[in-house]
Every structure is written in structure tokens, then in C-alpha cells.
Amino acid sequence: MTKPPTIRDVARLSGVSTATVSRYFSGKTNALAPRTIESVRQAAKVLGYTPSEIGRSLRLAQSRVVVMLVPDATNHFTADIAVSVESALKGIGLSMVLANTGENAAQQDRLLADAQGLRARAIVLQGAIDTPRLRELVTTQGNLIFANRRPAQGIIAPYVGIDNFQAGLAVGHYFIARGYENWVAIHGPRHYFGSTARLDGFIAGVGDASRVLQFESPYTMQAGYEHACRLLDHERKKYSVFCANDMIAYGFYRAAMERNLRVPDDLVIFGFDDNRLNEWLAPWLTTVKVPALEFGPAIAELIEMPKPGFEGGRNIILPFELKVRQSA
Amino acid sequence: MTKPPTIRDVARLSGVSTATVSRYFSGKTNALAPRTIESVRQAAKVLGYTPSEIGRSLRLAQSRVVVMLVPDATNHFTADIAVSVESALKGIGLSMVLANTGENAAQQDRLLADAQGLRARAIVLQGAIDTPRLRELVTTQGNLIFANRRPAQGIIAPYVGIDNFQAGLAVGHYFIARGYENWVAIHGPRHYFGSTARLDGFIAGVGDASRVLQFESPYTMQAGYEHACRLLDHERKKYSVFCANDMIAYGFYRAAMERNLRVPDDLVIFGFDDNRLNEWLAPWLTTVKVPALEFGPAIAELIEMPKPGFEGGRNIILPFELKVRQSA
DNA sequence: AGTCAGGATGTAATCGTTAACATCAGGTGC
DNA sequence: GCACCTGATGTTAACGATTACATCCTGACT
Numbered sequence: 001m002t003k004p005p006t007i008r009d010v011a012r013l014s015g016v017s018t019a020t021v022s023r024y025f026s027g028k029t030n031a032l033a034p035r036t037i038e039s040v041r042q043a044a045k046v047l048g049y050t051p052s053e054i055g056r057s058l059r060l061a062q063s064r065v066v067v068m069l070v071p072d073a074t075n076h077f078t079a080d081i082a083v084s085v086e087s088a089l090k091g092i093g094l095s096m097v098l099a100n101t102g103e104n105a106a107q108q109d110r111l112l113a114d115a116q117g118l119r120a121r122a123i124v125l126q127g128a129i130d131t132p133r134l135r136e137l138v139t140t141q142g143n144l145i146f147a148n149r150r151p152a153q154g155i156i157a158p159y160v161g162i163d164n165f166q167a168g169l170a171v172g173h174y175f176i177a178r179g180y181e182n183w184v185a186i187h188g189p190r191h192y193f194g195s196t197a198r199l200d201g202f203i204a205g206v207g208d209a210s211r212v213l214q215f216e217s218p219y220t221m222q223a224g225y226e227h228a229c230r231l232l233d234h235e236r237k238k239y240s241v242f243c244a245n246d247m248i249a250y251g252f253y254r255a256a257m258e259r260n261l262r263v264p265d266d267l268v269i270f271g272f273d274d275n276r277l278n279e280w281l282a283p284w285l286t287t288v289k290v291p292a293l294e295f296g297p298a299i300a301e302l303i304e305m306p307k308p309g310f311e312g313g314r315n316i317i318l319p320f321e322l323k324v325r326q327s328a
Numbered sequence: 329m330t331k332p333p334t335i336r337d338v339a340r341l342s343g344v345s346t347a348t349v350s351r352y353f354s355g356k357t358n359a360l361a362p363r364t365i366e367s368v369r370q371a372a373k374v375l376g377y378t379p380s381e382i383g384r385s386l387r388l389a390q391s392r393v394v395v396m397l398v399p400d401a402t403n404h405f406t407a408d409i410a411v412s413v414e415s416a417l418k419g420i421g422l423s424m425v426l427a428n429t430g431e432n433a434a435q436q437d438r439l440l441a442d443a444q445g446l447r448a449r450a451i452v453l454q455g456a457i458d459t460p461r462l463r464e465l466v467t468t469q470g471n472l473i474f475a476n477r478r479p480a481q482g483i484i485a486p487y488v489g490i491d492n493f494q495a496g497l498a499v500g501h502y503f504i505a506r507g508y509e510n511w512v513a514i515h516g517p518r519h520y521f522g523s524t525a526r527l528d529g530f531i532a533g534v535g536d537a538s539r540v541l542q543f544e545s546p547y548t549m550q551a552g553y554e555h556a557c558r559l560l561d562h563e564r565k566k567y568s569v570f571c572a573n574d575m576i577a578y579g580f581y582r583a584a585m586e587r588n589l590r591v592p593d594d595l596v597i598f599g600f601d602d603n604r605l606n607e608w609l610a611p612w613l614t615t616v617k618v619p620a621l622e623f624g625p626a627i628a629e630l631i632e633m634p635k636p637g638f639e640g641g642r643n644i645i646l647p648f649e650l651k652v653r654q655s656a
Numbered sequence: 657a658g659t660c661a662g663g664a665t666g667t668a669a670t671c672g673t674t675a676a677c678a679t680c681a682g683g684t685g686c
Numbered sequence: 687g688c689a690c691c692t693g694a695t696g697t698t699a700a701c702g703a704t705t706a707c708a709t710c711c712t713g714a715c716t
Contacts, residue, residue, distance in 0.1 A: 003389060004444070004447070006701090006702055006703085007702065007703060007704095008702080008703095016665075016666085017665065017666045017667075018666090018667095018702090018703080018704090019665070019666060019667080019668095019704080019705075020664085020665060020666080021703095022703065022704055022705085023665090023704090023705095025703095026703095026704075031663080031664075031665095032664075032665085033663085033664060033665090036664080036665080048464075048468065050441055050444040050445045051445060051702085051703075052386075052445065052447060052701090052702050052703065053442075053445040053446045053447070053703095054382055054385045054386050054391060054446070054447055054701090054702075054703085055386060055671095055701075055702030055703035055704085056702080056703050056704075057382045057671095057703090058380075058382050058383060058386050058670095058671050058672065058673090058701090058702075058703070059670075059671055059702080059703045059704045059705090060671085060703085060704075061331060061671065061672095063382060065393075065425065073407065073410070073411040073414070074407070074408060074411055074604060076404060076407075076605070079401065079402070079404075079407045080402060082401070082426070083401040083402055083428065086401070086426055086427060086428060087428060090427065090428075095425045095427070095442065095446065096425060096426060096427075097393065097423045097424060097425045097426070098410070098414055098424060098425070098426045099414060099418065099423070099424075100411060100414060100415060100418075113378055114423065116332070116378040117378045117379060117380065117381040118381045118382070118423065119332070119380060119381070119382055136376075140376070221608050250605075250608045250609060251608065253608075254608050276402060277404070277578075277605070277609070280549050280578045280579065280581075280582050281578060281605070281609040281610055282609055334671090334672055334673085335672060335673060335674095336672080344695075344696085345695065345696045345697075346672090346673080346674090346696090346697095347674080347675080347695070347696060347697080347698095348694085348695060348696080349673095350672095350673065350674055350675085351674095351675095351695090353673095354673095354674080359693080359694075359695095360694075360695085361693090361694060361695090364694080364695080379672085379673075380671095380672050380673070382671090382672075382673090383671075383672030383673035383674085383701095384672080384673055384674075385673090385701095386671090386672075386673070386674095386701050386702065386703090387672080387673045387674045387675085387700080387701055388673085388674070388701085389701065389702095
């Protein structure tokens with residue numbers, strides 16, 4: 001209710017100047033006399049003083065928040081990345097504000113403006129959408145970081161994530177090695193560069209595009225379910241399905257269960273992303289494991305490092321892994 | 329790279345004073361001449377100006393961020409609440425910063441201090457831990473809101489969530505109505521008031537404490553799994569298990585599956601919380617559905633309303649629902 | 657004793673915004 | 687013509703912190 005104590009209050013109570021108090025809280029304690037340190041500590045404690053991050057940010061023209069924009073915060077994999085990032089940022093003294101674009105370009109641009117307003121130290125985008133405003137910020141601000149998916153090929157900015165083409169390729173090769181037939185690819189939205197890269201990799205892996213049934217799909221369970229219903233009710237075969245992410249795979253699986261199909265006897269389902277819950281709730285799901293927990297440290301590193309020698313785009317490519325479970 | 333334009337730059341370019349620009353961006357446009365509005369709009373656009381939230385916060389002694397502290401961000405239900413809150417806050421012009429306490433008292437207190445530093449408009453705690461610092465803030469700041477679980481009985485502060493005792497009671501009554509035997513309650517940590525309330529309700533519902541096997545457990549899959557292993561390997565019965573949350577239930581289920589037990593023929597499993605994924609991945613789970621998506625609007629309302637007539641603690645009690653799936 | 661180095665601390669300008677108050681022009685009522 | 691009002695805009699003092707620069711003190715060296 002009453003306004004919080006300021007640095008001046010602490011200074012007055014401990015009988016020193018605000019500069020000294022500031023030095024104490026900025027960790028410049030080796031420039032202070034032990035007696036002074038103690039009296040400031042005491043006064044701050046008595047008053048319950050916490051330095052105002054706002055005053056500090058204003059003075060330093062630099063805030064300590066990082067904005068993370070996610071396309072769908074209810075996606076468990078997305079959330080895992082957010083958690084990893086939050087934890088790593090906290091480790092270097094930063095806070096994370098989370099916001100949901102809902103895969104909506106206008107909403108994303110609005111949130112980017114908000115992030116500007118907060119003078120965010122960095123803006124991390126999972127699944128960014130390619131808009132003029134985004135491109136403008138990439139060039140003018142240079143504090144954007146793309147995680148997991150790049151919005152487009154031409155954009156030069158730091159990226160953290162796997163090599164999507166290689167991952168798709170690995171799945172394609174696996175399909176060939178196991179002799180799977182009746183290939184189906186339920187791929188993500190074409191406007192994501194990453195989705196297309198996964199699909200291209202997969203097709204390169206199986207080696208024959210004409211034999212791959214392709215469906216474009218939003219990254220949701222509902223969409224996966226609907227694609228599966230259409231496919232399975234149209235013609236029943238032992239399909240080998242490569243889903244663009246695990247959500248789609250969950251949806252597909254449900255449709256298969258409703259038709260009493262068994263995995264992997266009647267159907268092979270491949271997902272993409274993997275998260276902690278799969279081990280417990282989806283032991284039938286074989287998927288490409290993307291190391292969600294490694295995003296945090298990687299992004300923290302990109303933020304801390306001042307600048308690389310060359311222009312823009314440092315990349316941190318994380319390893320992926322084929323996580324084979326019962327379905328294969 | 330170059331520092332962002334300030335209100336002064338816009339004022340200079342459009343030939344008006346900073347006050348006028350400020351008025352424009354504070355939405356006081358009906359006090360401005362149309363010609364002025366247009367020239368400010370133009371200038372701001374040319375410069376790419378976005379008002380500094382930091383400057384504004386400093387001046388107003390009030391920031392627009394709300395800090396949300398969660399005990400375990402990887403819990404899907406917890407995340408659903410966070411998403412709901414973020415979305416509702418965005419609707420009233422606020423941002424959410426998310427932080428993870430990891431069920432750790434010291435970490436929570438550290439984060440509370442950070443929230444103070446940010447001059448957070450409000451602090452929302454899911455699953456707060458009762459510490460002296462917490463109690464101090466509740467009384468001195470009055471901007472704390474408890475969601476889903478209260479830390480303790482004595483604390484007077486706004487609360488949003490279900491009535492845990494009633495929910496436990498409903499489960500107990502259901503057990504009786506269906507004639508379930510061999511009651512087991514894997515309840516949450518005792519230091520959470522909410523956990524205890526659920527357990528007390530359940531016991532009241534079944535009516536005979538002495539016939540309830542009780543285990544205290546962390547809210548994790550691993551813990552649920554371990555309790556299940558011990559219980560099932562000790563003596564095999566058709567247990568009726570009430571788990572403190574869905575995570576624990578997932579863990580219990582896995583142990584049951586490994587032993588080829590079938591739900592609900594060999595075992596009844598009850599969870600608590602429910603989330604969107606259950607419908608798809610855990611159709612065997614009967615659970616108490618807590619309306620995660622209603623937390624956001626409720627919390628936004630608590631933050632917006634200045635103060636109730638009486639001291640502290642307004643509560644918003646949300647409805648719960650028994651979500652019966654295959655397991656029962 | 658005088659000079660000087662260097663450690664400890666104080667003074668004051670500054671960051672970007674808001675809002676109370678001041679100003680000013682033009683219109684209205686007498 | 688004067689007083690007064692109103693609507694549009696300008697002036698300026700905060701808000702809470704940091705830091706370059708100034709100051710003061712103590713002790714060491716010549």
C-alpha cells in the first residue's frame with residue numbers, strides 16, 4: 001500500500017549518500033569500507049528495500065527482461081523450451097516474459113511492439129511468422145533470436161535448434177531401412193521454413209516423392225485426428241505416417257484407436273519433437289527427439305555474448321535423436 | 329543498435345511539445361486537435377517510436393507486469409493456468425513474467441524479491457510455500473494472489489480456485505456410491521493447505537479414515553510410479569486409488585500397465601486437475617476437472633478491481649466437475 | 657613538514673515519461 | 687470593450703537509479 005522505500009531512504013537511514021548505497025547493491029563492495037557495508041545492509045533490511053529494476057533500467061537504457069513469443073503455449077514441447085529458457089535466463093540474472101502469438105501474424109506484431117516497449121534485452125521467437133515488421137526488427141534491432149523454427153530462409157539472425165532437413169532425412173532413411181510402405185507425410189504449414197525443410201528431408205530420405213501422400217496440417221491434435229479419419233475411412237492400408245509434430249501424432253493415434261487399429265501391427269506412426277510425457281503416456285510413439293532442455297543454455301549464451309566477429313546470424317545447431325518406441 | 333527514439337525526438341519532428349506526444353500515446357486524443365494527432369502519428373511512424381514502458385513505469389510508480397510463480401512449469405495443468413492468465417492479462421494491457429520455484433522455499437523467496445524489484449503490479453502464486461517472507465509480503469504489499477492452492481489457512485489474501493475440501497468430498501462420495509473398496513489416497517505434501525483439504529474431504533466422503541491407506545507424495549509422475557510399485561508389489565488387491573493430481577496418476581498407471589493390470593477391471597484410478605491432453609492420451613483416467621481456463625479472467629478481475637469493501641481476501645471459487653472416463 | 661597517492665564517499669546530471677500548472681488564442685455574454 | 691470561459695498546447699518538476707567527477711582524509715615517502 002505505502003510506496004516502497006527508495007535508495008534515498010536507505011541512504012538517509014544509514015547516514016551515507018545514495019551513491020554509496022547504489023555501489024553496495026551493484027556489488028561494488030570491495031570499494032566500500034566494511035563498516036559502511038554493514039550499516040547499509042542493516043538499513044536496507046530494516047526498511048525492506050529492494051532496488052527498483054525500473055529505475056536501474058531507465059538509467060542503464062537496458063532492461064533485464066527477455067520476451068519469449070510462442071505460437072501455442074499449450075503445446076507441451078513448446079512449454080518445455082520455455083521452461084528451459086526461463087531457468088537459464090534466471091541463471092544470468094534475467095527475467096522472461098511469456099506471450100502467446102496463437103500462430104497469428106497480427107498478434108505477433110502487436111507483441112513485438114510490446115517487447116520493444118519493454119526495451120527487452122532480447123526477443124526469442126519460437127515459430128515466428130514472416131511479416132514485414134519482423135524483418136524490420138531483425139535488421140534494426142538485432143536482438144531477435146529464433147528458436148526451433150526459422151520463419152524463412154533469407155532472414156539473417158541467430159538461430160537455435162536442430163537441422164530440420166537432416167532430421168526429416170533420418171526419418172526417411174529409417175522408413176527405407178525398415179521396409180515401411182504406404183508413406184504418408186502430414187507436414188506442418190508451408191509458410192514455416194522449418195516445416196518444409198522437414199518434409200523435403202523426409203522425401204529425400206525415402207527417395208521417391210511420388211509415392212508420398214502429403215497433407216498440410218496445423219500443428220494440432222484436432223487436425224491430426226481429422227486427417228487420420230479421412231485417410232483411414234477412405235482406404236485402409238498399413239500406412240507409415242510421418243507427422244510434423246507429436247500433437248498431430250496424438251490426434252492420428254486416437255483415430256486409429258477408435259478403429260481398433262494396433263500400432264505398430266496395423267499402422268506405423270512417427271512423431272516429431274518428443275517431450276517428457278511421451279515416455280509415460282505415449283509409449284507407442286516413435287518420434288524425433290529434439291532436446292528441449294538444451295535450448296535454454298544455448299539461448300542464454302547467445303544473449304550474453306556481445307557479438308560474433310561477423311555480421312548477424314550465429315547459429316547453434318542442436319543434435320536430434322530418433323527415439324524408437326513400440327510403434328516401430 | 330542505435331538507441332531507440334524518445335518522446336523528445338517525436339516532439340521535435342512533429343513540432344509539438346513532449347506533453348502533447350505523451351497525451352497522444354496515453355490515449356487522451358480527444359483533448360488534441362485532429363491536425364496535431366495526425367502529425368504526431370506521422371512522426372512516430374517515421375521514427376519507429378514505441379513509448380518506453382520503463383520511463384512510464386518509473387513516472388507512474390507502477391509497472392504493467394504481473395509475476396506468476398509456479399511450482400513446476402512442466403506440469404501441464406500448471407502451464408494451462410499460466411496460459412490462461414497470460415491471455416487474460418494481455419487483454420487488460422499487462423504482461424506476464426513467468427518463473428519457476430521448483431517447490432523450493434528459498435527459490436520462491438528469491439523470486440518474490442525479484443518481483444518486488446520489478447515493481448510488479450501483482451504477484452500470482454500457484455502452489456505457494458508458506459515462508460516468513462511470504463507472510464510479510466501479504467501484509468505489507470497486498471498485491472499477492474493465490475491460485476489453485478493456498479499456502480496456509482491463516483493467510484488473508486485473494487484466492488482463485490476450487491474448494492478443495494468439497495472436491496475431495498465429492499470423490500469420496502463417488503467411491504461410496506460405486507461401492508469401491510480398498511481405498512488408497514496418495515495425497516500431496518502436507519505443507520500445502522490445499523492438499524490437506526482434499527484429503528480431509530475425501531476421508532469425510534468415504535466416512536472412515538481407518539480404512540484409507542494414506543501416502544504423502546510429491547506431485548510428480550516418478551513419485552506416483554514409486555508408490556504404485558511399492559503398493560502393488562506388497563499386496564495385490566483391487567485398489568481404488570485417489571491421486572492428488574494427474575501426474576501422480578500417470579505414474580501409478582504406468583506401474584499398473586507394467587504389471588498387466590487393467591483399468592478399471594483390476595484397479596480404479598482417480599486423478600485431480602485434468603487437462604486437455606487427457607482426453608487424447610489418458611482416456612482411462614477419471615479425474616476431478618479444475619477449469620484451468622477460468623483462472624485467467626478471474627485473476628484479471630482481481631487485479632483490475634481496486635479494492636473490495638472489506639479487508640483483504642476476496643475469493644473467487646471456481647466450480648469443479650467429476651470427469652468420469654473409462655476407469656470408473 | 658610538505659607532497660602526494662589512493663581509498664572512501666559525496667554531488668549532481670542524467671535516463672524517458674507523465675501531469676500539475678501555466679499560457680494563449682479565440683469565442684461568448686454583458 | 688471587458689471579463690470570463692474553454693480548448694489546445696507548452697513548461698517543468700518529479701519518479702529511482704547510476705556514475706563521472708569532485709572532495710576529503712589518512713598515511714607514506716622524501
